[in-house]
Amino acid sequence: xxxxxxxxxxGVSVAALDGMLAVLVAKGILAGTxxxxxxxxxxxxxxxxxxxxxxxxxxxxxxxxxxxYSFAIQSVGSS
Numbered sequence: 001x002x003x004x005x006x007x008x009x010x011g012v013s014v015a016a017l018d019g020m021l022a023v024l025v026a027k028g029i030l031a032g033t034x035x036x037x038x039x040x041x042x043x044x045x046x047x048x049x050x051x052x053x054x055x056x057x058x059x060x061x062x063x064x065x066x067x068x069y070s071f072a073i074q075s076v077g078s079s
Contacts, residue, residue: 002066021069031072 001009007017024030056062 025069025072028072030069033068 003014003017007014010017012020021030021032025032053059
């Protein structure tokens with residue numbers, strides 16, 4: 001579910017949802033994915049399209065990878 005959909009579902013703005021998620025990550029309840037570098041996810045050499053390459057900023061084949069979250073707590077209440 002995208003953040004815009006989740007924000008609408010819980011009745012808050014996307015900015016408020018981002019803040020809530022950041023708090024849950026800081027408390028160790030959620031673990032968020034972090035992209036180390038955009039270059040880690042780019043397979044284009046910048047010349048793959050030959051002379052028609054528009055560059056990575058304008059490439060129609062480059063997409064934004066959404067941030068994902070997972071529960072950081074393995075089990076609640078167990079010792």
